Amino acid sequence: MxxxxxxxxxxxxxxxxxxxxxxxxxxxxxxxxxxxxxxxxxxxxxxxxxxxxxxxxxxxxxxxxxxxxxxxxxxxxxxxxxxxxxxxxxxxxxxxxxxxxxxxxxxxxxxxxxxxxxxxxxxxxxxxxxxxxxxxxxxxxxxxxxxxxxxxxxxxxxxxxxxxxxxxxxxxxxxxxxxxxxxxxxxxxxxxxxxxxxxxxxxxxxxxxxxxxxxxxxxxxxxxxxxxxxxxxxxxxxxxxxxxxxxxxxxxxxxxxxxxxxxxxxxxxxxxxxxxNNKLALDGAMEYAIKLGYDGFIWSSKVSGSVVEVASFYAAFILHSVLCIFPHDKIGLKHEAMERCLKVLGISSTEDSITIQSLYESYHEILTSVSSEKVCLLSGGEPVVKVKGDGKGGRNQELSLRVGINLDLIYDNFSCILDGIVNLEKFREFWDLISIEFASVGTDGQDGPTPVAGAKLSQKFMRDNEKYRDFIHSSLSRNDSFTLFSKLGYEQYLIHTELTGTNVMDIHLILISV
Ligand SMILES: Nc1ncnc2c1ncn2[C@@H]1O[C@H](COP(=O)(O)OP(=O)(O)OP(=O)(O)O)[C@@H](O)[C@H]1O
Ligand SMILES: O=C(O)[C@H](O)CO
Incomplete structure (x- = not known):
C-alpha cells in the first residue's frame, strides 16, 4: 500500500x-x-x-x-x-x-x-x-x-x-x-x-x-x-x-x-x-491529518444529493486543487478550468443543483488556502444512490468508483479543459507523478448491504485497470461496486473497519501529496 x-x-x-x-x-x-x-x-x-x-x-x-x-x-x-x-x-x-x-x-x-x-x-x-x-x-x-x-x-x-x-x-x-x-x-x-x-x-x-x-x-x-x-x-x-x-x-x-x-x-x-455529529468526526480526522503533515481543510459536513453529481464535483475539485499546487499555471484561469471540467462531466451549471452549489460556495473559500504540497480535504454527509441494478454495493463504494471514472474522463479531456491554462505535457507529467487518493466511508462500518465501510482509489484507478474498462462500466450500471472492487483488489480498494459501534453518516476524504 x-x-x-x-x-x-x-x-x-x-x-x-x-x-x-x-x-x-x-x-x-x-x-x-x-x-x-x-x-x-x-x-x-x-x-x-x-x-x-x-x-x-x-x-x-x-x-x-x-x-x-x-x-x-x-x-x-x-x-x-x-x-x-x-x-x-x-x-x-x-x-x-x-x-x-x-x-x-x-x-x-x-x-x-x-x-x-x-x-x-x-x-x-x-x-x-x-x-x-x-x-x-x-x-x-x-x-x-x-x-x-x-x-x-x-x-x-x-x-x-x-x-x-x-x-x-x-x-x-x-x-x-x-x-x-x-x-x-x-x-x-x-x-x-x-x-x-x-x-x-x-x-x-x-x-x-x-x-x-x-x-x-x-x-x-x-x-x-x-x-x-x-x-x-x-x-x-x-x-x-x-x-x-x-x-x-x-x-x-x-x-x-x-x-x-x-x-x-x-x-x-x-x-x-x-x-x-458528522462535524466531530471531520474535526477528529483533520486533527490527525495535520499531525501527519497535511494542510487540512474541512469543506462541508452537509454533502447530500445524488452521488452522480457529488462524484463529478469531487473529481473537478481534485483537478482544481492540483492546479493550485502545480507550479506553472496561469493563476487567474483555474476557475475557467473548473467550469470546463464540470461541463465535460455533464454538469452544465452549478446553479442547477443545490448540492453542487453549496459545495461550490465553500470550495472557493478553501481553494484560496490550498498552497501546500500535502493537502487533506475532508467533507461529510450522505448522498444518495438510485439503485437500478441488482448488484451488490453501497453509496460510498459507488461514490469512489464514480470519482475514479470521472478522474479518468478528466485525464482524457485535459486538452480541452486546460487549453490555454497550463502547459499540457508538463501538467500531465505532474498529474501522474503526484499521489492523489479519494476515499468515501460510512462511519458505521457498513456501506449498504455489504461487509465493508467504503472504498478508496487513486487518480490512476482506470489506467491501472485498463483491461477491465468495460467490466468497470457494466458493474457501475448494475450498482455492483462491491463485487467489482472485490475482484479488482479487495485490500487495495475496499475499506474494511468491521462494525464500528458508532454512526454519523459518511466521510469523504481527498489526499494530495506532491
Ligand atoms: N447495490 C448498491 N449500490 C449502491 N448503493 C446501494 C446499493 N444497495 C443499497 N445502496 C444504498 O445503500 C443505502 C442504505 O445503506 P445503509 O443500510 O448503510 O443505510 P444508512 O443510510 O447508512 O443507514 P442509517 O442512516 O439508518 O444508519 C441506500 O442509500 C441505498 O441507496
Ligand atoms: O434511523 C434513522 O432514521 C436514520 O438513521 C436517520 O437517523
Missing part, C-alpha cells in the same frame, strides 16, 4: 475515535453527589427511578456510559441493537451494555430493514414506555439506524409491508427526510408518539446525529419530537416514488384522517441533546 493510501486508513481510524459514543455521552452528562444528573443546564433528581430506551447502531456504548454513571438508578431498560452487534462488541467495555437482568437487549433489522426481530424489540419499547409513571425519568438514547430498530407498524400494516416500503424508498433514492416522513406516518413509535406513550414521566433524549443539520424530527424519525409533517406530504412522497400501491387504500385513508390529530400537551417538555 502506498504511504498516502495508508494515511487514508490512519486518518479515518482517528476520526472514528472522535465519535466514540461512550466518550461522547460521558462528556455530555454530569452526575453530582446529591444524586442529581445535569445535562446542558437541566437537572434531574435520581432516586432509583430511571428507565432506559435505546435504539440504533451506536447506542451500545451510550447505554454503557449511562450504566457506568448512574447504573444504580436504572430500574428497567430495553436496548434495540442491529443484528450481529453482540458478536462484534460483547467484549468491548466502551461499546456494549453491562449485562444486567434489568436491561433487555434485542437485536434485529437485518440489512438495516425492519424484520420480525426488530418488531419484537419495538414491542418491548412500547410496553416499557406505556407503563411509565410521573416520578420516573425515561432516558431515550438514539442514533442512526434507530428507525429500523423501532419499527412498530400502525394497525393493518404488516412488518413485511413496512420493510418493502422502506427498502423501495431507499433504493429509489428517497432522501432521509422523505423516508422518515413516511416512516413517521406508518409507525406507532415515531413522530413524537413514543414521548406521548411515556407520559406522564419526564423524558431526556440523548442523540448521536446521523442526519445533516441534526434535525430532531428526522433523526431516528423523531420518536420524542412532535411531528409537523402532514398527511399530504406523506402522500406526495408515496406518489413521487411510485409506491402508493404498496399500502392499501383503506390504510392510506386512515393515515390521512389521523395525521391532523394533535396530541394533548405534554406533562413536561422532553429535553433533546445532540451529543455528536
Amino acid at each position: 502506498s504511504i498516502i493510501a495508508s494515511d487514508v486508513n490512519a486518518i479515518l481510524k482517528y476520526s472514528l475515535n472522535a465519535i466514540n459514543p461512550y466518550q461522547l455521552l460521558r462528556s455530555a452528562l454530569l452526575y453530582q453527589s446529591d444524586n442529581t444528573l445535569c445535562v446542558q443546564g437541566r437537572a434531574y433528581k435520581l432516586r432509583n427511578n430511571v428507565k432506559l430506551i435505546a435504539a440504533g447502531k451506536a447506542v451500545g456504548g451510550m447505554v454503557r456510559a449511562v450504566q457506568d454513571l448512574i447504573g444504580d438508578h436504572v430500574i428497567k431498560g430495553v436496548v434495540s441493537l442491529p443484528l450481529g452487534y453482540t458478536d462484534t462488541f460483547k467484549n468491548r467495555k466502551d461499546l456494549y451494555p453491562l449485562p444486567s437482568p434489568k436491561v433487555n437487549i434485542f437485536e434485529g433489522g437485518k440489512d438495516n430493514l425492519p424484520d420480525e426481530q426488530s418488531l419484537t424489540a419495538s414491542r418491548a419499547i412500547y410496553q416499557l414506555a406505556d407503563g411509565a409513571s410521573i416520578d420516573e425519568l425515561i432516558i431515550v438514547l438514539l442514533s442512526g439506524g434507530a428507525s429500523t430498530l423501532t419499527s412498530l407498524p400502525i394497525s393493518g400494516l404488516s412488518i413485511d409491508n413496512k420493510r418493502f416500503i422502506c427498502s423501495s424508498l431507499s433504493q429509489r433514492g428517497a432522501s432521509i427526510n422523505e423516508l422518515n416522513t413516511v416512516r413517521k406516518h406508518v409507525s406507532l413509535l415515531k413522530g413524537g408518539k413514543l414521548v406521548q406513550l411515556c407520559q406522564p414521566a419526564e423524558v431526556l433524549t440523548l442523540i448521536l446525529s446521523d442526519v445533516i443539520n441534526d434535525p430532531l424530527d428526522i433523526i431516528a424519525s423523531g420518536p420524542c419530537y412532535p411531528d409537523s409533517s402532514t398527511g399530504a406530504e406523506f402522500l406526495a412522497i408515496l406518489h413521487k416514488y411510485e409506491i402508493t400501491s404498496l399500502i392499501s387504500r383503506s390504510i392510506i385513508d386512515s393515515i390521512l384522517q389521523t395525521s391532523s390529530y394533535r396530541y394533548p400537551p405534554l406533562v413536561s417538555t422532553p429535553q433533546h441533546v445532540i451529543v455528536g
